[in-house]
Structure formats: C-alpha cells, structure tokens
Amino acid sequence: MTAVRVGLLGFGVVGGGTVSVLSRNAQEIARRAGRQIEIVKILTRHPEKSRLVPWPAAQLTTDPSEILNDTSIQLVVEMLGGIEPARSYILRAIEAGKHVVTANKALIATHGNEIFAAARARGVVVAFEAAVAGGIPIIKAIREGLAGNRIRGVAGIVNGTSNYILTQMRECGAEFGDALAQAQRLGYAEADPHFDVDGIDAAHKLTILAAIAFGIPLQFSETYIEGIRDLESADIAYARELGYRVKHLGIARRGASGIELRVHPALIPEKRIIASVDGVMNAVLVDGDAVGSTLFYGPGAGAEPTASAVVADIIDVVRTLTTDPQWRVPHLAFQPDALSDGPILDMGEVKTACYLRCEAEDRPGVLADMTRILADLGISIEAILQKVPEAGAHTVPVILLIHKVREAQVNEAIRRIEALPAIAGKIRRLRVETFD
Numbered sequence: 556m557t558a559v560r561v562g563l564l565g566f567g568v569v570g571g572g573t574v575s576v577l578s579r580n581a582q583e584i585a586r587r588a589g590r591q592i593e594i595v596k597i598l599t600r601h602p603e604k605s606r607l608v609p610w611p612a613a614q615l616t617t618d619p620s621e622i623l624n625d626t627s628i629q630l631v632v633e634m635l636g637g638i639e640p641a642r643s644y645i646l647r648a649i650e651a652g653k654h655v656v657t658a659n660k661a662l663i664a665t666h667g668n669e670i671f672a673a674a675r676a677r678g679v680v681v682a683f684e685a686a687v688a689g690g691i692p693i694i695k696a697i698r699e700g701l702a703g704n705r706i707r708g709v710a711g712i713v714n715g716t717s718n719y720i721l722t723q724m725r726e727c728g729a730e731f732g733d734a735l736a737q738a739q740r741l742g743y744a745e746a747d748p749h750f751d752v753d754g755i756d757a758a759h760k761l762t763i764l765a766a767i768a769f770g771i772p773l774q775f776s777e778t779y780i781e782g783i784r785d786l787e788s789a790d791i792a793y794a795r796e797l798g799y800r801v802k803h804l805g806i807a808r809r810g811a812s813g814i815e816l817r818v819h820p821a822l823i824p825e826k827r828i829i830a831s832v833d834g835v836m837n838a839v840l841v842d843g844d845a846v847g848s849t850l851f852y853g854p855g856a857g858a859e860p861t862a863s864a865v866v867a868d869i870i871d872v873v874r875t876l877t878t879d880p881q882w883r884v885p886h887l888a889f890q891p892d893a894l895s896d897g898p899i900l901d902m903g904e905v906k907t908a909c910y911l912r913c914e915a916e917d918r919p920g921v922l923a924d925m926t927r928i929l930a931d932l933g934i935s936i937e938a939i940l941q942k943v944p945e946a947g948a949h950t951v952p953v954i955l956l957i958h959k960v961r962e963a964q965v966n967e968a969i970r971r972i973e974a975l976p977a978i979a980g981k982i983r984r985l986r987v988e989t990f991d
C-alpha cells in the first residue's frame with residue numbers, strides 16, 4: 556500500500572517531538588498502522604531556525620496553502636497553538652476533506668463544537684488525544700476503554716506547571732513567584748504562564764474531559780476557574796499540619812441537580828494516591844459505575860510524551876482511512892444526536908468541605924464570634940488551628956476546617972467573618988476534596 560502523506564502545522568516543542576517519534580519508530584508504527592506514514596511538508600514561521608530535529612529545508616514552508624491545498628496530503632497535524640490561525644487552518648483542512656490531529660486544548664475547548672460539526676459534515680476525523688494530560692491516553696481510555704460505564708466523575712491534576720509550582724512550595728518552602736520563575740526556566744510553562752497559573756489551561760482540559768465523560772457539548776464558559784496565583788507557602792504548610800496536600804484540581808462530577816464543572820486549588824488527604832502526584836506529572840481519576848475508581852498517571856507535557864499521544868492519533872486515523880464515517884468512534888464519545896443538555900451547576904450550589912484561614916486579633920471572644928457566625932449558618936467545624944503570634948504581631952493566624960456545605964453558605968460566612976472588627980484582611984478559602 557502507498558504511504559499516507561502527512562502535513563505538519565508547527566515545528567516547535569510538540570512538532571519536533573512528533574517528527575522525532577515518527578522517524579525513530581517508523582517501522583514499528585507502520586507495522587501497527589498497516590501503512591508507512593510520510594511527512595511531506597512542515598509549516599513554521601522561521602524555516603531558517605536551527606531545530607533539535609533537523610529536517611530538509613525543501614520540506615519546510617511558511618505558506619499554509621502548500622499543505623492545505625495539496626490534494627495528496629490526507630492528514631494534517633496542527634501543533635501551532637492558540638486560536639487563530641489554527642482554527643482557520645483546521646477548518647480549511649476539513650473543508651478540503653483532510654483528517655486532522657491536534658494537540659490544541661485551547662482551540663478544542665472553545666471551538667470544538669464548531670470544528671466537530673464541520674468534520675462530521677465532511678466525513679473526516681479530528682483527533683485530539685494530546686490536548687489533555689499530554690502523554691496519558693486519557694481520551695481513549697474514557698471514550699473507548701470505559702465506554703460501558705456511566706461515568707460519575709472525573710478529577711485530575713492536569714496542569715503540570717501548577718503542580719510543579721505547588722510541589723516546590725511544599726518541598727522547598729518557595730513562594731509562588733520564585734517557583735513560577737523556576738518552572739519557566741525549565742520550559743514547563745506555556746508561552747503565556749497566565750494560562751497555566753490562573754487555571755485556564757486546566758479548565759480547557761476539564762471542559763474536554765467532561766464532554767467525553769458525560770456526553771455533553773463542550774462548555775468552557777460554564778467552568779468555574781480559580782488558579783494558584785494567590786496561594787502562599789503558609790497555606791501549604793498549614794494544610795500539611797492538618798494532614799493534607801494542596802493540589803490544583805479540575806473536577807467534573809455528575810449530581811442529581813446538575814454537573815459540577817470546576818477548577819481550583821484543593822486540600823487532598825495525604826493518604827490519597829493522587830496527593831502524591833508531584834512535579835510536572837499529571838494524574839486523572841475516573842469514577843465509573845461499573846469499574847469503580849481508576850487512576851491514570853503520567854507526564855502531562857514535554858516534546859516526546861505529547862508526541863506519543865499525537866502519533867497514536869495519527870496511527871488511529873490511518874487505521875480508519877478505509878472505514879465509513881458512520882462506523883468511526885464519535886469525536887465526543889457519544890453519538891452527536893445523543894448529546895445531553897443537562898445543566899451545569901452554579902458554583903454557589905456546589906457542596907464542598909473547606910479550609911479557611913484568617914488573621915485575627917489575639918483577644919477574648921474573637922474565636923467565639925467566628926464560630927457563632929458559622930453556627931448561625933448551619934456550618935459545622937471539623938478542626939480549628941490557632942498559631943502563636945509572631946513577635947510583635949497584633950494578629951494570629953486562625954485556620955478552620957469546615958464540613959461539607961453549599962458554597963453559597965461559605966461565601967456568606969466569609970463575608971460576615973471578614974466584617975468582624977477583629978479580623979484583618981481577607982480570608983483565604985481552599986476547598987477540600989477527600990475522594991471518599
């Protein structure tokens with residue numbers, strides 16, 4: 556059989572890794588795919604730039620039409636990043652009847668519904684395994700391996716940069732800014748670290764996971780998002796004293812009144828396996844009614860781990876080239892006419908346990924005022940920690956762990972406690988996830 560001709564859009568970290576893996580494992584890959592896979596053109600902005608993986612100059616181009624208008628190219632792999640021009644190029648490739656593989660979580664989370672509709676209309680595949688948790692084959696696991704389950708929830712550490720920063724803060728007592736600078740030096744953070752540390756990147760990934768887990772459309776704008784920028788190493792140390800680790804989590808959970816879709820830092824009991832996922836590693840916990848709780852762990856970023864997912868998608872597409880479109884695995888796991896439109900829960904209705912930290916004046920009655928507010932709102936306290944004041948300080952840190960309660964009640968408690976004259980500044984709130 557003739558080789559399948561592939562065009563790559565992007566020759567950066569992931570593009571370079573993909574070229575490397577496809578070249579190094581060409582024979583093994585051909586044995587799996589049933590065909591040779593040939594890279595015929597690569598789009599870059601700077602073809603003259605020296606690359607970790609050298610490639611013949613004649614096959615590099617700055618003109619996307621050399622790939623998108625080439626009728627001999629059956630498969631386009633998008634590894635540019637960002638929304639435009641990636642979105643337009645993918646839509647052009649689909650219109651031209653080409654299959655698409657992409658690593659672009661931002662694009663899939665925000666424009667996936669449009670892209671999949673276009674792909675269905677044209678009968679082509681758009682594969683996106685690398686968009687979530689880098690090298691972990693989590694899309695395939697949920698979409699195919701767990702297809703017999705009613706998925707009850709998905710929760711994960713899906714941003715390696717945030718996880719690296721939190722690990723540095725815990726292990727070395729580093730403050731956020733220093734740990735971020737280190738993550739940037741090591742090349743973990745996105746070009747704009749705002750996406751990593753403010754939870755946007757994790758929310759993109761969670762949006763995709765929720766869609767394939769529950770059979771709902773991609774709804775990035777409905778996701779509650781909080782990042783790790785405001786965390787202080789003191790919170791991580793207090794959490795540790797209480798037997799918890801702080802992790803940045805994406806959580807999608809199906810409840811009686813709707814679907815929770817939220818990304819925020821959370822305290823996790825130290826004994827949970829997911830609490831030990833450190834550094835840039837990712838982990839995704841999937842809870843299915845038949846299988847129970849499953850945990851997928853691995854590298855969530857980097858050239859070759861991400862290329863591992865991209866190349867798996869390329870092989871999948873090559874294998875399905877001769878399959879009629881209606882027999883292929885649906886893009887979002889469920890048949891397109893069977894997607895549900897169940898409500899996404901307002902964050903105020905979500906119930907979680909919480910860690911609250913405030914600075915309180917060290918005088919009689921302050922703690923009593925705080926606990927009275929909680930009692931009035933029907934909020935039960937699980938633990939209280941009051942630290943001795945530092946020399947010369949007028950306030951002491953007070954840490955409260957409260958039992959599971961509606962977020963709206965906690966918001967009201969925070970408002971009332973912050974209004975007490977003896978409380979200085981804002982209350983730090985971190986949610987607790989026990990995974991019981």
Ligand code: NDP
Nearest residue numbers: 565566567568569599600601634635636658659856857861
């Ligand atoms: P890089 O910035 O390293 O690479 C981007 C590549 O695209 C570069 O080769 C760049 O060209 C090229 N490019 C960008 N814009 C244009 C344009 N307008 N025209 C032509 N070429 C262009 O990004 P990554 O490889 O890190 O990321 C690629 C995608 O993979 C993103 O969507 C990212 O979110 C996703 N991803 C990345 C992971 C990672 O670990 N890095 C992990 C999982 C997903 P030039 O080289 O000439 O500048």
Ligand code: HSE
Nearest residue numbers: 714715716745855856
């Ligand atoms: N910047 C991302 C992360 C890369 O830190 O997880 C992988 O998507």
